[in-house]
Amino acid sequence: MSLVERIWWRPHAAPGETALLAPLVLAEGLFRVGAAARGALYDRGLLAQARAGVPVVSIGNVAVGGAGKTPAAIAVASRLAARGRRVAVLSRGYGASRADPRVVSDGVRTLLGADEAGDEPALLARRLPGVAVLCGPRRAALAAMAVATLGADALVLDDGFQHRALARDLDVVVLDAANPFGNGHLLPRGPNREPRGAIRRAGLVWLSRVDGADAAALTALRALALDATGRAPVESRHAPVDVVDGTLGRSLGLGALRGERVIAVSGLARPGAFLGTLAGLGAEVVAERAFPDHHRFTERELDDVLRAAEAARARVVMTEKDAVRLAPARAAEPRLCAVRIDAELVRGEAVLAEVLDAALTVHAGSSRSAG
Incomplete structure (x- = not known):
């Protein structure tokens, strides 16, 4: 994480830190x-x-990175699948080596790895057996592919709050309750x-x-959520459910x-929570990268x-x-x-x-739901 990004996430930055972002005032105004x-x-x-012609649920956020969208997307897709829906998750595929519309998983087989799909779609494909995962920059094209080719009758739009080219029936905005808006500024000043x-x-x-x-x-x-949407928020915690080997195949x-x-x-937007998770699992963190x-x-x-781990007798x-x-x-x-x-x-189930x-x-009226 760069110095600027560290300052972004400090709601009460020191005057000197605030001054470092002052040259970005104009850029923030233009972005706004x-x-x-x-x-x-x-x-x-x-x-x-x-219009996709089937229900679309978007999972997104206001700030960049680290709010917990992927666990929320997994939770929502799982609940839709439990209702008998043929679910497809649509993701941008950030960091992938390809930019064409592509199927990461057809719900039966995982077809692409993280290099071609991006880490989040690859993870979604692993965590959601029976759910298709597609990625590409144009979510409307992915929606059409999912419905016409894979028979999807419910779509989850991952990181879709600002991607408004595809209409949705529900927008879910995920906020990190511990630090929802950082310093309160827009990109690139916040x-x-x-x-x-x-x-x-x-x-x-x-x-x-x-x-x-x-x-x-x-x-x-809670008051902000109720005022904005007319209903109480869903509340969750990031709960560790397993420790697995590096291949992710063995518990x-x-x-x-x-x-x-x-x-x-870690390669995370905000790695601090990961350290807290490790402490909660009883690990002694001797170093962080x-x-x-x-x-x-x-x-x-x-x-x-790995050399450092060997020297420290650590995992x-x-x-x-x-x-x-x-x-x-x-x-x-x-x-x-x-x-x-x-x-x-x-809270909020x-x-x-x-x-x-x-x-x-x-x-x-037009659903092809199996349920």
Whole structure:
């Protein structure tokens, strides 16, 4: 994470840090005008939205990176599949070597790895058996492919709040309850892609990592969600559900890291929560190697980390999203393991069921649902 990004995520930055971002005031203003103009064009129907013909649920956020969208997308896709829907997740495929519309998983087989698909689609394909995953820059094209070719009758749009070219029946906005808006500024002076008032477009606010938020902040966010959407938010925590080997194919059990010395390696927007997760699993973090979000680890970087682990008599631990980017030979390294995280709902299960059912009902007349 760069110095600028670290300052982004400090709600109460020191005067000296604030001064470092002062040259970005004009750029922020231009970004604000551009975002407002684009939103107004969509709001007034002057920019067209494609219709998929089946229910579309978008999972997105206001700030860039690290809010917990992927665990929320997994949770929503799983619930739609449990309702008998043939679900497809549509993702941009950030960091992939290809930019064409492509099928990562057809719901039966995983067809592409992280290099061609991007880490998040590859992870979604692994975590959602029976659910198709597609990626590419134009989500409307992916929607048409999913419906016509794969028979999907419900779509989950991953990171789609600002991608308004595809119409949706429900917008879910995910906010990290511990730090939802960083310093409050828009790009590039801060981490936000839109002002917080954009949440009024959403049908539901999802507060992630509520166990890391103080009571007063959580109360304020609940009020913000209720005011913006007319309903209480869904609340979740990032719950570790397993420790797996580097190939992500073998369970080691949640107790595998208890009392173990570990080096934490991550390519995340905000790696601090990962360190907290490791501490909660009883690991002793002896060193940390933090890389930029979606970072592709080089052979040299991995060699350096493994040498450091050997010298420290420690294991190397990654998040599942990081490990999915490893080449098979590297993933098989016995000193590597990964932590699997789920979004565990602690409040709002009934609210989530209500809005998902409402989104499905919009297309009830034309649904091909097996349920």
